[in-house]
Amino acid sequence: MSPVAKSITPPAFARLPRTALEVRLAARPVGLPGLDDFEIVEVDVPGPSVGQVVVRNLFMSLDPGMLTLIRGDSRLPMRPYEVGEVMYGDAVGEVVASSDPALSEGELVVHRLGWREYAVAEAGAFRRVDRAAYPSPSMHLGFGLVAYVGLMDAAGLRPGDTVFVSSAAGATGSMAGQIARLKGAGRVIGSAGSPDKVAHLTGSLGFDAAFDYHDGPVLDRLREAAPDGIDVYFDNVGGEQLRAAVEVMNVHGRIAVCGALGLQSTGRPDEGPGDLLSVLGKRLTLRGFTLWDHLDRAAEFGEQFRAWLRDGSLVYDETVIDGLRSAPGALLDLVRGRFTGKTVVQVGV
Ligand SMILES: NC(=O)c1ccc[n+]([C@@H]2O[C@H](COP(=O)([O-])OP(=O)(O)OC[C@H]3O[C@@H](n4cnc5c(N)ncnc54)[C@H](OP(=O)(O)O)[C@@H]3O)[C@@H](O)[C@H]2O)c1
Incomplete structure (x- = not known):
């Protein structure tokens, strides 16, 4: 055998x-x-x-x-x-x-x-x-959950809010702008570092307005993009963009501090939020957050995120x-x- x-x-x-x-x-x-x-x-x-x-x-x-x-x-x-x-x-x-x-x-x-x-x-x-x-x-x-908890928990996004997002073409910013729109923001504004990125924001990502933060004082660009002021600032950057946002915020505006790209990309210390009298006078909230404190939101976010991807309302x-x-x-x-x-x-x- x-x-x-x-x-x-x-x-x-x-x-x-x-x-x-x-x-x-x-x-x-x-x-x-x-x-x-x-x-x-x-x-x-x-x-x-x-x-x-x-x-x-x-x-x-x-x-x-x-x-x-x-x-x-x-x-x-x-x-x-x-x-x-x-x-x-x-x-x-x-x-x-x-x-x-x-x-x-x-x-x-x-x-x-x-x-x-x-x-x-x-x-x-x-x-x-x-x-x-x-x-x-x-x-x-992906950083969709970071964007979601920053908007919903740190900034307390409300329907109709005008939202400004910095580093808006990046991992978190591209999610924050789109999620803000999907959760009822009235107007979504983004900043980024090149004309191509600005076109990407108002084109495929559906932002209402966008500007290149290298184009002159950020304060001027932000005032043009948000003539009625902003209610929520999703801050990835700090520095000049944060100070401009404080100036343009409406009364009871909310700032969610997600990142410090100005510091991370240069190694130079951040100069902070600027005019504290405006923070006081307009009763602004400036709140840092980390994803780690909000992991209980993961399942709820994942369900919505997959539905948005399926019906094409969000671009990843x-x-x-x-x-x-x-x-x-x-x-x-x-x-x-x-x-x-x-x-x-x-x-x-
Ligand atoms: N809080 C949390 O739990 C949490 C979680 C994840 C990430 N983060 C933080 O959130 C921030 C965004 O993270 P991400 O992964 O989404 O990064 P990202 O936005 O994809 O970062 C890369 C972009 O940063 C921008 N950038 C670099 N230097 C800049 C400057 N001086 N001013 C303005 N923009 C600058 C560049 O875009 P341009 O071409 O537009 O300049 C670059 O494409 C980071 O600070 C990150 O550490 C926080």
Whole structure:
């Protein structure tokens, strides 16, 4: 009798690559980092110990906030990066080996272990997400929820409000402007850094008005775009745009402070909101917020977001960068204004 050929499936960890790449912070820069401040290192990929999971990262998020962590600034409620350590950040990936019954091979997960091709950690570090929720797994990294809680919770958006959004062609801003419109804003105004981006705002993203913040004093441009004043300012930038918004705000106006791109892109300290007598006289509210305090909104937002995508009332804009080796340069290009929408790195290419 001839021997019967038996196909044997090797355990998943036997199919893992021997090594993979990760990005470490090589030095703490003064001001903006250069490419020399990052180190790309090849490390071993271990099989999972009991209770651990190995995830092959598909996409990782680039966020200007990472520049703040690189500088070692401890004013954000996030741990700064340490020199010599692999950096961290949001990523989405696929479970490729598991020694914990909570997660199985093939499942899609989001987690904070970006800046590496393979993530190995306790199962609790990963959160399972629905592969069918979006056309691309990268969309699990979008900043729509940031925009939503900034508008609804920090700014208390009301129907009919005139809303101004800065860095409006970026990841958060492109969502904030569109969500404001969908939630009943009367007029939505955006600012961005080039004529092409301004055209993109009033074209595909449906803003009512937009201007290039390089075109003369922001205060003049904002007054032209909002002749009846603004009720809500979604602030991604700080600096001159924040001071102009304070001047143009209506009584009881609300400012949601989401980011500090002026500081993040230059390393120079922000000069603050300006005229406090206007803040007082108009009884303005200026409220900083972080997504982490509002995660209970995720399910409610996700449902609305998917419905808007399905019926075409919201455009999701994304820039995809190829390969982990390109990530440090892309982080710098992000704050130089080279991209639109949410910028992600496709890790395994
Ligand atoms: N609060 C939270 O929970 C939370 C969560 C996520 C992100 N954030 C923060 O929110 C902000 C926006 O994040 P994002 O990912 O959506 O970034 P983004 O807007 O996509 O950032 C990139 C854009 O920043 C703009 N920019 C750079 N320097 C600028 C300057 N000096 N003045 C005005 N615009 C400048 C550039 O656009 P132009 O070409 O238009 O200049 C560039 O395209 C960041 O500060 C981020 O750290 C906060």
